[in-house]
Each structure stands twice: as C-alpha cells, then as structure tokens.
Amino acid sequence: xxxxxxxxxxxxxxxxxxxxxxxxxxxxxxxxxxxxxxxxxxxxxxxxxxxxxxxxxxxxxxxxxxxxxxxxxxxxxxxxxxxxxxxxxxxxxxxxxxxxxxxxxxxxxxxxxxxxxxxxxxxxxxxxxxxxxxxxxxxxxxxxxxxxxxxxxxxxxxxxxxxxxxxxxxxxxxxxxxxxxxxxxx
Amino acid sequence: xxxxxxxxxxxxxxxxxxxxxxxxxxxxxxxxxxxxxxxxxxxxxxxxxxxxxxxxxxxxxxxxxxxxxxxxxxxxxxxxxxxxxxxxxxxxxxxxxxxxxxxxxxxxxxxxxxxxxxxxxxxxxxxxxxxxxxxxxxxxxxxxxxxxxxxxxxxxxxxxxxxxxxxxxxxxxxxxxxxxxxxxxxxxxxxxxxxxxxxxxxxxxxxxxxxxxxxxxxxxxxxxxxxxxxxxxxxxxxxxxxxxxxxxxxxxxxxxxxxxxxxxxxxxxxxxxxxxxxxxxxxxxxxxxxxxxxxxxxxxxxxxxxxxxxxxxxxxxxxxxxxxxxxxxxxxxxxxxxxxxxxxxxxxxxxxxxxxxxxxxxxxxxxxxxxxxxxxxxxxxxxxxxxxxxxxxxxxxxxxxxxxxxxxxxxxxxxxxxxxxxxxxxxxxxxxxxxxxxxxxxxxxxxxxxxxxxxxxxxxxxxxxxxxxxxxxxxxxxxxxxxxxxxxxxxxxxxxxxxxxxxxxxxxxxxxxxxxxxxxxxxxxxxxxxxxxxxxxxxxxxxxxxxxxxxxxxxxxxxxxxxxxxxxxxxxxxxxxxxxxxxxx
Numbered sequence: 001x002x003x004x005x006x007x008x009x010x011x012x013x014x015x016x017x018x019x020x021x022x023x024x025x026x027x028x029x030x031x032x033x034x035x036x037x038x039x040x041x042x043x044x045x046x047x048x049x050x051x052x053x054x055x056x057x058x059x060x061x062x063x064x065x066x067x068x069x070x071x072x073x074x075x076x077x078x079x080x081x082x083x084x085x086x087x088x089x090x091x092x093x094x095x096x097x098x099x100x101x102x103x104x105x106x107x108x109x110x111x112x113x114x115x116x117x118x119x120x121x122x123x124x125x126x127x128x129x130x131x132x133x134x135x136x137x138x139x140x141x142x143x144x145x146x147x148x149x150x151x152x153x154x155x156x157x158x159x160x161x162x163x164x165x166x167x168x169x170x171x172x173x174x175x176x177x178x179x180x181x182x183x184x185x186x
Numbered sequence: 187x188x189x190x191x192x193x194x195x196x197x198x199x200x201x202x203x204x205x206x207x208x209x210x211x212x213x214x215x216x217x218x219x220x221x222x223x224x225x226x227x228x229x230x231x232x233x234x235x236x237x238x239x240x241x242x243x244x245x246x247x248x249x250x251x252x253x254x255x256x257x258x259x260x261x262x263x264x265x266x267x268x269x270x271x272x273x274x275x276x277x278x279x280x281x282x283x284x285x286x287x288x289x290x291x292x293x294x295x296x297x298x299x300x301x302x303x304x305x306x307x308x309x310x311x312x313x314x315x316x317x318x319x320x321x322x323x324x325x326x327x328x329x330x331x332x333x334x335x336x337x338x339x340x341x342x343x344x345x346x347x348x349x350x351x352x353x354x355x356x357x358x359x360x361x362x363x364x365x366x367x368x369x370x371x372x373x374x375x376x377x378x379x380x381x382x383x384x385x386x387x388x389x390x391x392x393x394x395x396x397x398x399x400x401x402x403x404x405x406x407x408x409x410x411x412x413x414x415x416x417x418x419x420x421x422x423x424x425x426x427x428x429x430x431x432x433x434x435x436x437x438x439x440x441x442x443x444x445x446x447x448x449x450x451x452x453x454x455x456x457x458x459x460x461x462x463x464x465x466x467x468x469x470x471x472x473x474x475x476x477x478x479x480x481x482x483x484x485x486x487x488x489x490x491x492x493x494x495x496x497x498x499x500x501x502x503x504x505x506x507x508x509x510x511x512x513x514x515x516x517x518x519x520x521x522x523x524x525x526x527x528x529x530x531x532x533x534x535x536x537x538x539x540x541x542x543x544x545x546x547x548x549x550x551x552x553x554x555x556x557x558x559x560x561x562x563x564x565x566x567x568x569x570x571x572x573x574x575x576x577x578x579x580x581x582x583x584x585x586x587x588x589x590x591x592x593x594x595x596x597x598x599x600x601x602x603x604x605x606x607x608x609x610x611x612x613x614x615x616x617x618x619x620x621x622x623x624x625x626x627x628x629x630x631x632x633x634x635x636x637x638x639x640x641x642x643x644x645x646x647x648x649x650x651x652x653x654x655x656x657x658x659x660x661x662x663x664x665x666x667x668x669x670x671x672x673x674x675x676x677x678x679x680x681x682x683x684x685x686x687x688x689x690x691x692x693x694x695x696x697x698x699x700x701x702x703x704x705x706x707x708x709x710x711x712x713x714x715x716x717x718x719x720x721x722x723x724x725x726x727x728x729x730x731x732x733x734x735x736x737x738x739x740x741x742x743x744x745x746x747x748x749x750x751x752x753x754x755x756x757x758x759x760x761x762x763x764x765x766x767x768x769x770x771x
Contacts, residue, residue, distance in 0.1 A: 039318065044310055051311050082498065089495035095315035095335055095370050 024080035027104075028057065030111060030181045033091055034099040037063045037071040041096045045073055048094070054079060054087050058113075058156070058178040070098065076156075076179050103181050111181040115159045120147045121170030129169040136162050147172075193322040193353040194219035197286065200329035202229055203362045206257050208248060208624055209233070210241040214261025215301060216288025219353035233624055233653060236645035238265050240617035242272020243643065246281050247621030250604045251579055251629075253406065255282035255336050256621065262288045263301030266347075267308060271611060273343040274312040278608025279429060280404055282341035284332050285313075291351035292320050305347045314342035320349065322357030330365035339372030340493040341404055372492060376509030376517060384464070384488045384505050385522045391462035392533035393540075394422045397445065397474075400429030400607070401467015401491060403600040405511035409433070410600045412515035413466065419519070420529050423541055425453035427468050428592055429607045436596030442541070443550075446474040447743050448589040451549035451752060452541055454741070457482050458749035459540070465489040467511045470501040471608070472770075480748035490514045549741045550593055552755055559710045561587065561662045561733040565594040565634070568660060571717050577629040578602060579622045583615040583639030586668035586739045591634045613642030619657040620649050630721070631657040637730075638667045638687050644696075650726040651701040658720055659728045664735045665690060672738050677763050693730035700726075708732035745770040 035041045042061055049056050057076040064072040077087060084102070092100045103109035117138070119129045126148075133140065133150045136158070142149035152162055156179060163174055191199065197220050201209070208231045213221045224232050235241040238260045245256025256276075260269050266287040276283045290299040306318045315335050319325045325348065332344045388394065396417065402409045410433045417424050417440050424434050425445040434441060443450035445457055457463065463485040468474065470489075475481045481501060488505035489497050497506040507514055522528075552562045572578050573596060580595060581604040582588040588605055597603045604622060606614035619633035633640075640661050650657055670685040697704030703723050707716035707730070720727045740755040746767020753762050 040306060040310065043307070047311055082502070086495060086499055089497075089499075093340075093372075093493060093495050098369065 024082070026078050027081060027084060028076060028078045029084050029102055029104040030109065030179060031075045031077060031088065031091070032101040032103055032181060033073040033075060033097060035071050035073055036096045036098070037069045038096060041071065042073070044094060044096055045075075045091070048090055049077070049087075052090065054083065060178040060180055074179055074181050101183070103183055106183060108184040109181050110184055111155055111179050112153055113156050113159055113179050114151070114153045114177045115162070116141070116175045117150045117152060117163065117166055117171060118147060118173040119150070119166050119170045120172050122146055125169045129166060132162075132165050132169070138162065189359040190356055191359055192219070192356050193325050193348065194223045196322070196326045196357065196359055197329065197348070197353070198223045198227060198230065199359060200326045200362070201257065204330070204333045205254075206230055209257040209259050210235055210244040210248070210621065211259030212238050212241055212261065212265060214265050214288060216262035216290060216350050217259060217265075217286075217348075217353075219350065220259065220286070220288070220348075231624075232259075233620070233649065235617065235620070236648045237643065238268035239271050239613065240620070240643050240646045240649065242269045242276070242283070242285070243611070243614050243617035244621030244624070244646070244649075245283050246272060246276055246279075246614075247581060247604050247618030248625045249276075249281050249283060249621075250618075251601050251622045252625045253601060255284050255333060255341075258283065258285040260285070260287055261301065262290055262305065263303045265301075266303055266305040270309060270312055271609075273309060273345065275606050275609040275611045275614065276343040277312055277314065279606065280341050280400060281343065282336040283343040284329075284336050285309075285343060285345040287345060287347050288353070289318065289347045289349040292349045293351070295349065305345070309345050312343070313345045316345040316347065318347040318349075319352055322352050322355040325352060325357065327360040327365045330360070330362045331367055331370075334365075334367040335370055338370065340401075373508060374492070374510040374513045376490065376507040376514035378517060378521070380505055380507045381514060381518050382521055384507065385518060385525065387462050387486055387488070387505070388420065388422075388464075388522060389525070389528040390530055391422075392530055393456075393460045393537045394420075394462040394464065394534070395442075395456045395460040396422050396424040396464050396466060397426070397457065397468055398424060398430045398433055398466045399427040399468025402430055402433035402511050403467075405467065405492075407600065409467075409510075409512035409515060412512060412519060414438070416515060416519060419527060421531065421534055421538075422464075422529075423456055423538070425449070425456065427471065427474055427607070428605060430468060431592060431603045432597035432600045435598040437598060444592050446471075447476070448593065448739055448741065449743075450593070451547045451741055451754070452544040454743065454749040454752055455544050456541055460485045463487045465491075465503070466515070467491060469496045470499070472500075475501065476743045476748045476751075477746055477767075482749070547754075549752075549754060552737075554710075555734070556710060559708060559713060559731060559733045561590055561664070561737055562594055563710060564662060564713060564731050564733060565590050567713050568632070568634075568717055569595045571714065571721065572630060572632065575630045577626060579604065579626060579629050579631045581605065581615045581618040581622060581631065581633045583633070583635040583642075584610045584612045585636045585639055585670075586664075586672065586737075587634055587636045587639075587662045589669075589739045590662075595634075612639040614639075616640060616643045616659065617646045617649075619659070620646050620655060623650075623655040623657040624653065631655075633657060633659050635659060635661045636668055637661050637663040637665065637690060637693075641691075647697075647700040647702060647726065647728070654725065656723075656725050656727075658726070660720070660731065661693065661729060662731050662733050663690075663693070664733050664737070666735055668737075669739065671736070675736075675738070676744065676759055677768055693728050697726075697728035700728075702726040702728055704728050704730065706730040706732065
C-alpha cells in the first residue's frame, strides 16, 4: 500500500487499537519523554505502547544530553483523555524514564518536522512543482532533468498539505523525520 | 578501598551485601562460574529446584512469606525462558524478585549460539526493569540497583542478564552504599490536602466500606497495624481482595470476607450500596469490579496507591492519593484524630444492621453429605484443625480450590497466604510451598491444590524431599479442571470440553516414589483423622482428598454482571451469563 494515500490519523486502523473510542473524543497529544540513553530503552517505550494498545502517530528519538547520557523521545499519540493520562502514568513509572512532559497541555509549544519529497515530472507539472515549492519555502536539495528532491520543514499539517499538492504533480516518494517539539518561552 | 574480583565473585558478594540468605536456582553452562563461587562459600544457601519455573514461584513464596525479595539464579536460553511465567506472575502481583540469568559470552551474542536467547528482549514486558551487563566493572552496581528497584515503590521482578565472559573477567566491586540509586525514588508520602479531603468524607460517611488489597501487605507490617487501628477506631466495615487477605484479621468483628467474583454476599453488597469507598492498596481488578458501569454506583471513591498508573485506570475516583499505604494511613489517622476522631456513628450503626442482615444470608453455606467429601467441608475441617497453629502458611494453586480456600480459611496476619492472583498461574502452589518452607523452617506449610494444577509443577516434590521440607500437599481431587468445568456448565451448555483429568496418577504411590508420605481419603467420617495423620507426619505429605466431582464455587458474580447480581449456591444457574458477559474472561 502506498503510505501516501493514508489520511492523517489513520493509525486508528492499527491492529492494537481495540478500544471503544466512540464514547469519548480522541485527542492528539505530543509527549516529550526524557530517558536514559541505554540499550533497549526505545524498545521499552515502544513495547509499552504496543503491549497496552496505545497509538503512536509519530516518534523521534536522539541523544540530547551527552553529559548525563539522556535521550529525548518525542511521541505524538492519539487517545481519549483518560487513555492519554494513563499513557503518561505508564511512561512515568518506567525506571529508565526521567521525565514526561505533555507539550499539548503544558502551555504553548513549537512542533517541527522535516520532510524530503521526491517529485518526478516534466513540462508544466515540473514547473508547477517548483513554483509550489517556493510558496512553501521548500528548498531543492537534489535535481535531475526529470526529478526534484525538495526539503521542507514545518508543522506536520504543512507537510501534509505540501504532499497533497505534490501528489498530482508526480510525487513518488516521501521521507519524514517525525515530530520534534519543544515548549515555548523560558 | 576498592576491591578487585571476578564477576562471579561479585555476584556472591553483592548478594551477601544485600542480606540474601537463600537463592533458588538451576545450573547450566552459562552460569557455571557463579555456581563455582556458590560451591566455595556457606553464607548463602542454594536450593536446587527441578525446573526454572519452580525456582521463580519458590522465590515468590519466599518473598511473600518474608517480605524480603526472592532471588533466582538460572542459566541462559531455556533457563531464562522457563522463568518467564514466574516473573510475569510476580509482576502482576507486585512481588519483589531478583532474577540472575547467565548469557552466552558477549562476543557470541547475536550469533544464535548454543542456549542463546534474547533474554532482556523476552523479559522486558514481564519485569519491572532488566539489564544486560556487558562490563564486569558495572556488575555489582547493577545488582545493587536491581535490589533497590525490586523492593521500592510498587515492588516487582527485575532481571540481570550476565554473559559468561563477564562472570570470568575481573573488575572493581562497587559497594552497596556507593551505588547510584537516586534516580528511582517513588513518592511515599501522600498529599496532605487529599488526605484531609478523605478525612472529611470519613467524618460524614453514612455507609462507608474499606476495600483493601495486596498493597497493604507489600507496604509492610506497620501498614497492617495502622489499618487495624483505623478499622477499630472508625468501626468501618472492611473487605479485601484475594491478595490482601490477612492484613486485617479474619476473626475481627468488622471483617466482611473477601469481595469480588467469588466474594461474600455481604462484602459485595456493601461495595454496591456504600456511599464512601476507600480503596487501600488495591487496583480495581476485573475480578473485583464486575461490570464497570454498575460498579458501586452511589459512592464517593478514594484510592490510595503507590503506583500512579493504577489510579483512574479502570475506575475514576474522587480522591486519588499517591503514596505508600503505611505513610498515608499514618497521616490520615493523625489528621483524623487531630480533628476529634469524628464519625457519623449513628448512621454507621444503621449501616451495620443492614450488613448484618446480609450476613444472615450465610452465603458460604453448602449442602453437606455423609458419603462424599464436599470440598468446602474438607477446607472447613482443615481450617478447624490447623487454625491454632502459631506458624501456619497456606499456598494454593489456581481454580475452584483457591477460591474455596480464600472463602473458608481465615488469615489473622499478613504474609500467611501465598496465591497467584493477577496472572492466575496453575502450578504456582507446589514450588511456592517449597519457598515458604525454606524461609520458615518451623512453619506448618500447606499447599491447597486441585489435582490438575498440582500436576503442573509436581516435579518440585523432589526438592521437598531433597531438603527435607515437610510442606503438605492437600489436593482436593475432583478429577476435573473444576473452574473450567464450572464455566462450561454455566456458559457452554454443559459441554465439558477437555476439562476432566484422565489417567491421573495414584497420588499415594506417587508420594512414595518421591520419598514422601501419601494419604488418600474419600470418606467424610474419616477425614479428620486423615488430616491429623498428615499434620503429625514429620516430612512432606501428598494428601489425595477425593471430593465431590461437580461441585460449583459460589457465590459468584457472573461475568458481565454487577455486585448485586450474584449467583448463590441455591440459585438456578441456567442462562445466568448473558452473551455480553460470555466474551469476558
């Protein structure tokens, strides 16, 4: 299946999503989880989500504090309010987890994602792709006579919009990093 | 001064520093260096089990009956995978346990070496935390951290995977006091505002009930003392989950008996009718709540738990209190007393007269027989003949016999009742009785079993005879998988698919084959003498108690029903469970 044809939020189709969510409204939350950068820590976090049937919309991880050997995992997840609370409690009680922040509720935050989008086309479509990329302030990081690779940074919604516009213009491949997020202000 | 030693020596040194006196284990290629060190010392006793699952349940029995962590040592690959059930059991029931596994040498990891398994990968979801130690220098600190994590906060099993070359190599030993454990430090004191809010409800409550669980026992003996004080001072009725039996004495006047699926009529109706429900160290398990949307519909609910993820998980509560049971009860009593020990005593007396009417229903009565031993009768007699023993410990397997044991036996103190609650592990009882007897030399240890569960880990009888452990195996033999059969009767039109025990061994001969004593009894008139014979025998006994084959365990809240929709022993049971209940476990 072409991953591009999936609509955002389609992880409801996850085999692990067995909850009856009709009774409650689904919310999307971005969690920043500070963990020990040790072997298997990502597997612990992912195992928690799969084992208890929670959704992962996006997940990014990298070491962010070399001195204390800490990594930051940014998880975008969907669930009813009670499920979101349960996810945070389950994460917080893991031994390898130092801190859990719900950026969605703890004041304003900034979310960014980077995408690389490959478009293969010629003629008017090729010109249109380039013109659209300028509107989105994407930069061309690779080009041949028949193709472009655009680099685009922004919110997931902006990248979704760009991908949607590029689809009829010859889009063949998308690589996305997943969301990195941080709280605003001090 | 830093000490240099091999990894294997470190393991023994760290265990000694942690005050470990007993380990349950089974040797194999990947743990030979550690076994060599065990051979050369005498401070730590090693109990050789017959199967690694037995080692884990024995360690659970040891832990539950002493309050100290149980320690397991097994080899790589199958040694580790066989220990998975026991670790999962300990995780579900919050039992502190430290499991040490051997692993193939670091340079062979990932090569599909002989007896290699991804032990930390396999056990990640069934431990509280686990480690693969790749450097000898880190081994001792990891072991100290492991004990800290297993025993603090909500207790649970931890695992340390130690490659064989790490056991051979030399490194620097880190003292217990110098090991870094600060990062994991769960909050013990409850929020005083929330506790005060609960005190206000306690002062006003007209129909209160205390619903206690295994958290009271895990919190330590002080928690049980404080709980008893709270009950005595407030005159509140108290019930408990399967895991919490013994934290309040069964002989206490406020005791309602166990609650839940096979709980008493008075306990369940009190839960349904109360206006203040105080959950102390329990977790609103599905065996307790029945159908959720009809659970205790008229009550304000408070929940004291050390694990934040337990609070509001299935039942949302009005007053969540995150903290250790003993700490919270201490503060709660202090605040309540400082405000003048007030309760709504007149209304509470009305509540008691209502509860006493429910008690008159005598929900545990059953139709006895002159010719066939009823399982309930067998347990009543066992209770009568052993309850005055100063050091009685009961373990069980899983099924009907387990529920009957919880109903018909009384527990006066914590740490006297060892059973597999959350996971419901058949085969738990025999090895658990081994672990309890090892920890309590003079104790009277009785494993109440069904014949089917008992067979699952019967190899541990060998451990019993090897170490001369006089644990008694009291088997209620109905030649059926009784609880499965009961559900098939209620749910599947009495089509008893694969729920009978065919080709059972002769348990008396089996006992003799293991070097134990065998007793069989099928006559209710001879039962007392046979039980006394079992109790008087100085050594392990297998007691084959042939009981009524199709007895059902009541009362019962059928799945999908509420606390006030219990089935009693004299009720009709046809179509008791609806189609929505049938899909539940």
